Amino acid sequence: MSEEQRRQLQQQLWNIANTLRGKMGADEFRDYILGFIFYKYLSEKIQRFADGELAQEDINFADINENTEEGQAYIEALEHAALDELGYFLKPSEMFHAIAMKGSNQLDTNGEGASHNFILGDLTKILKNIEQSTLGTDSADDFVNLFEDLDLTSSKLGRTEKEKNDLVAKVLVHLDKIDFNLSDATADVLGDAYEYLIGEFASGAGKKAGEFYTPQPVSTLLAKLVTSTNKNLKNLYDPTCGSGSLLLRVKREAAHVDKIYGQELNRTTYNLARMNMILHDVHYADFDIRQEDTLEHPQHRELRFDAIVANPPFSAHWSASQLLMSDDRFSVYGKLAPSTKADMAFVQHMVYHLSEEGTMAVVLPHGVLFRGAAEGHIRQYLIEQMNCLDAVIGLPANIFYGTSIPTCVLVFKKCRKHPDNILFIDGSQHFDKVKTQNVLRPEHIDKIVDAYKARTNQDKYSHVASLSSIKANDYNLNIPRYVDTFEAEDSIDLASISAQLIELDKASRTTDATIAAFCQELGIAPPF
Numbered sequence: 001m002s003e004e005q006r007r008q009l010q011q012q013l014w015n016i017a018n019t020l021r022g023k024m025g026a027d028e029f030r031d032y033i034l035g036f037i038f039y040k041y042l043s044e045k046i047q048r049f050a051d052g053e054l055a056q057e058d059i060n061f062a063d064i065n066e067n068t069e070e071g072q073a074y075i076e077a078l079e080h081a082a083l084d085e086l087g088y089f090l091k092p093s094e095m096f097h098a099i100a101m102k103g104s105n106q107l108d109t110n111g112e113g114a115s116h117n118f119i120l121g122d123l124t125k126i127l128k129n130i131e132q133s134t135l136g137t138d139s140a141d142d143f144v145n146l147f148e149d150l151d152l153t154s155s156k157l158g159r160t161e162k163e164k165n166d167l168v169a170k171v172l173v174h175l176d177k178i179d180f181n182l183s184d185a186t187a188d189v190l191g192d193a194y195e196y197l198i199g200e201f202a203s204g205a206g207k208k209a210g211e212f213y214t215p216q217p218v219s220t221l222l223a224k225l226v227t228s229t230n231k232n233l234k235n236l237y238d239p240t241c242g243s244g245s246l247l248l249r250v251k252r253e254a255a256h257v258d259k260i261y262g263q264e265l266n267r268t269t270y271n272l273a274r275m276n277m278i279l280h281d282v283h284y285a286d287f288d289i290r291q292e293d294t295l296e297h298p299q300h301r302e303l304r305f306d307a308i309v310a311n312p313p314f315s316a317h318w319s320a321s322q323l324l325m326s327d328d329r330f331s332v333y334g335k336l337a338p339s340t341k342a343d344m345a346f347v348q349h350m351v352y353h354l355s356e357e358g359t360m361a362v363v364l365p366h367g368v369l370f371r372g373a374a375e376g377h378i379r380q381y382l383i384e385q386m387n388c389l390d391a392v393i394g395l396p397a398n399i400f401y402g403t404s405i406p407t408c409v410l411v412f413k414k415c416r417k418h419p420d421n422i423l424f425i426d427g428s429q430h431f432d433k434v435k436t437q438n439v440l441r442p443e444h445i446d447k448i449v450d451a452y453k454a455r456t457n458q459d460k461y462s463h464v465a466s467l468s469s470i471k472a473n474d475y476n477l478n479i480p481r482y483v484d485t486f487e488a489e490d491s492i493d494l495a496s497i498s499a500q501l502i503e504l505d506k507a508s509r510t511t512d513a514t515i516a517a518f519c520q521e522l523g524i525a526p527p528f
Helices: 003-017 026-053 069-085 096-104 120-132 161-176 189-204 206-211 216-226 245-253 267-279 322-326 343-353 373-384 442-454 467-472 494-522
Strands: 232-238 256-264 287-291 305-310 354-365 389-394 407-413 421-426 432-434 437-439 462-466
Touching: 003 026, 003 161, 003 189, 026 069, 026 096, 026 120, 026 161, 026 189, 026 267, 096 120, 096 161, 120 161, 189 245, 189 267, 216 245, 216 305, 216 354, 216 407, 216 442, 232 245, 245 256, 245 267, 245 305, 256 267, 267 287, 305 343, 343 354, 343 373, 343 407, 373 467, 389 442, 421 442, 421 467, 462 467
Parallel strands: 232 256, 232 305, 256 287, 305 354, 389 421
Antiparallel strands: 354 407, 389 407, 421 462, 432 437
């Protein structure tokens, strides 16, 4: 598929999404349209798998008669095979195309009113059946309550049952006309389109976007950093995974990832992350996403990871309960991050889970670089006692949805190749402005990554700071202390400026004289 065709698919899906825009907010109609797209994807995946299994039988999956004994035998055999291979199952009558065709009959296309061929009840049952088909199987945890945010009884879809039915049917019919091109195993076209939609919804969701989406350029930067020395990852982890886009970006950047792990607090976003994994063809056995509070109830405590990435909620509140002082993640530091700023708590959690040869990259607000009290103590311990901070990278302001604050990326390694220094990179002035948002372009990302790999002093961009110099700065990591970006202003020739002012004064007097002469001819007083 060409780049132009890819863009057309993205625009088609966005236009369909806008069918719902007038009914609800961006974060609400996101859940409906992405859920419907996911249902269509699952249907087409089953269709391709089942037709492959039936290739020698000279029959298509969609043509199986479920009401016959022979048809039931086919269904049972295919269900068993699909649960092993795909982790879920749909009957022919439950396929997206079948329900869309049924719904198309009730659309009011001729102005005479629609028939009463309702699909809402069927659709609700089908989505529940997808989840229930996995019960008792290895994929059950990845499908349980996956469609719980698609409330087809919501008044946001319409005041009456007919209005709700008409709107949903209209969306399904439009989606049914789009070819997701699943036959091309080399092109993640639908995955790219899904990511595009998530990004578009994030841009319209304001501050809430930070709960589920990291802008793609930032994700790409983190992915390149954690795979810079190792592209074959045994495992990958994001403790605040949101929609899972950051994890998927690392998977794309790496040569191979055995298994993906993540944790997410928000239930809706957790569902979105699981859908995102499956839709990007990550096998159900190759990811483990959990829903829980990462700091209070970590779900992967026993694991250590080759790569860790995160964009935690900036300066989030947490309990900071003294009971956590006995938790291995925090106890060695002797202090907890303040209850009103959990940034350092996330860092401590991630460092605890980092393998000895692993790399971790986390996006944080600039305050973590210089704030004192408990945060200053933790920062000093990370540098002085653990010596695991490898690089500090400054990013431009206004690159995240919903906040304009400048941010930074901290890179950590436990077994560092350069244990006597920390690299500072100031990328804050390298971006393009697009409308009201600042954007990192590929060249800006590559410049940062190249500087990280080179680890050299670059005038006004990067500096390799010795640990002794950092200690002399009382472990304050504010980037301008290490990267001198001062630009001397152009010198001013005062003699030349004085001469110009004299000439301007002469010209002004000449003009005044001319105006005075005209006023005298007119018999009026001059205006000065």
